[in-house]
Amino acid sequence: MSLARRIIPCLDVDGDRVVKGVNFVGLRDAGEPAELAARYNAEGADELVVLDIAASRDRRPTFLGTVRRIASELAIPLSAGGGIRSAEDARSVIRAGADKITLNTAAVARPELISETSLEFGAQAVVLAIDAKRDGDGWVVMVRGGRELANRDAIAWAKEGVALGAGEILVTSMDRDGTKSGFDTALTAAISSAVSVPVIASGGAMLPAHFAEVFTAGRADAALAASIFHDHIQPIRELKEFLFARGIPVRLPC
Amino acid sequence: MKITLLDSGANNVASVERALQRLGAESQRATAPQCIANAEALLLPGVGHFETLIRVLDEFKLREPLVDAIRGGVPFLGICLGLQTLYDGSDEAPEVTGLQLLPGRVRALPAIAKLPHMGWNRLLIKQKSRLLEGIDADAYFYFAHTYAAIEQREEAVAACSYGTEFVAVVEKENMYAVQFHPEKSGEAGAQVLQNFLRLCA
Numbered sequence: 057m058s059l060a061r062r063i064i065p066c067l068d069v070d071g072d073r074v075v076k077g078v079n080f081v082g083l084r085d086a087g088e089p090a091e092l093a094a095r096y097n098a099e100g101a102d103e104l105v106v107l108d109i110a111a112s113r114d115r116r117p118t119f120l121g122t123v124r125r126i127a128s129e130l131a132i133p134l135s136a137g138g139g140i141r142s143a144e145d146a147r148s149v150i151r152a153g154a155d156k157i158t159l160n161t162a163a164v165a166r167p168e169l170i171s172e173t174s175l176e177f178g179a180q181a182v183v184l185a186i187d188a189k190r191d192g193d194g195w196v197v198m199v200r201g202g203r204e205l206a207n208r209d210a211i212a213w214a215k216e217g218v219a220l221g222a223g224e225i226l227v228t229s230m231d232r233d234g235t236k237s238g239f240d241t242a243l244t245a246a247i248s249s250a251v252s253v254p255v256i257a258s259g260g261a262m263l264p265a266h267f268a269e270v271f272t273a274g275r276a277d278a279a280l281a282a283s284i285f286h287d288h289i290q291p292i293r294e295l296k297e298f299l300f301a302r303g304i305p306v307r308l309p310c
Numbered sequence: 311m312k313i314t315l316l317d318s319g320a321n322n323v324a325s326v327e328r329a330l331q332r333l334g335a336e337s338q339r340a341t342a343p344q345c346i347a348n349a350e351a352l353l354l355p356g357v358g359h360f361e362t363l364i365r366v367l368d369e370f371k372l373r374e375p376l377v378d379a380i381r382g383g384v385p386f387l388g389i390c391l392g393l394q395t396l397y398d399g400s401d402e403a404p405e406v407t408g409l410q411l412l413p414g415r416v417r418a419l420p421a422i423a424k425l426p427h428m429g430w431n432r433l434l435i436k437q438k439s440r441l442l443e444g445i446d447a448d449a450y451f452y453f454a455h456t457y458a459a460i461e462q463r464e465e466a467v468a469a470c471s472y473g474t475e476f477v478a479v480v481e482k483e484n485m486y487a488v489q490f491h492p493e494k495s496g497e498a499g500a501q502v503l504q505n506f507l508r509l510c511a
Contacts, residue, residue: 059472060429060450100496128328131495155357177358181357181358224428254428254429278429307496
């Protein structure tokens, strides 16, 4: 008996609105976060991720209010992140109703943030988000929303993050993000084989076949997407029925 | 009927409160021994480390009233770590003692599969269950844990398989517990909570 592969809509939030755009360029409004959350909860999403893309200190209270409103709509797990720089930041997000935190740039700058939060909340509550870009035979880590190169190998960073206490890896392909050409299955398979924790694939999803591919060849445990769900391009129920018909274990909504 | 939630400081106390609210149930948080002694029904949510939860119970002197209430017949529901604390102890924290309401130890799941066991899994029904009444046998529930009660005795009415079989649902008289998170398990999870509320009434 195996775990159902998870389908995870992602809400990129700026203050109290969901926004979308390719690589943070040309952002446009995509709706009210709590409304979208309620819709995904009803449509059979397995989990939700909410990211504060502005991640600015002064707009933090607005983001926490958004997390609180989203959490009150959900009967499924919620991960929240973007701009978490300390255990205190993590605590405020979890108090607002998130089950997990996602760490990215701040963990690259100070890897102990992973162990601190993992000790306090448990490994199941700490998701290490890695933005990876192809570099020769491998992938390098990017930070600050994909704007800056970090001097780290993505596979090695995933392993280090797990050793420090991350309970899950969310890997976004910066090469595929926004291209709608499918997940980078080579990347997700490489990460998934290197670590002992679940891997969430992100970046490039468009067609149901892309999801089937990332769950088989890509060895992903979960797959994340944003605009194809927000824009009703891909209803979650139909996506799950497609996967189910191909023998991929999924939780079909009632 | 009001559900008393043991506020262990765990992440999921608020989620459980919201789930109960959606079902129209009243709840209150308890951090003092007398709240437990007077409770009509008790719920112990828990997620995280075995030692943290046990230390909170001991520090706030909740262990004795909790054990007394459960032995005295007050309906009890343990969630995740709230199931694990019912046993003698856990390999996650060998130096602390569990509530010893059930015999046996909680152990790490075998590392042959990815850990934590995190995500949606199905149950293996072993006996007729009151908590699972009206729920499809192939329904999925959300799990997030690395340790589990592996040995199944008569109180284990349902198991789950992940690397090995482990206890997923406990029912023993007024004592109920689930390893998964009903508050995060969509409609199937809501039905489990609804069933518990009905059993309390």
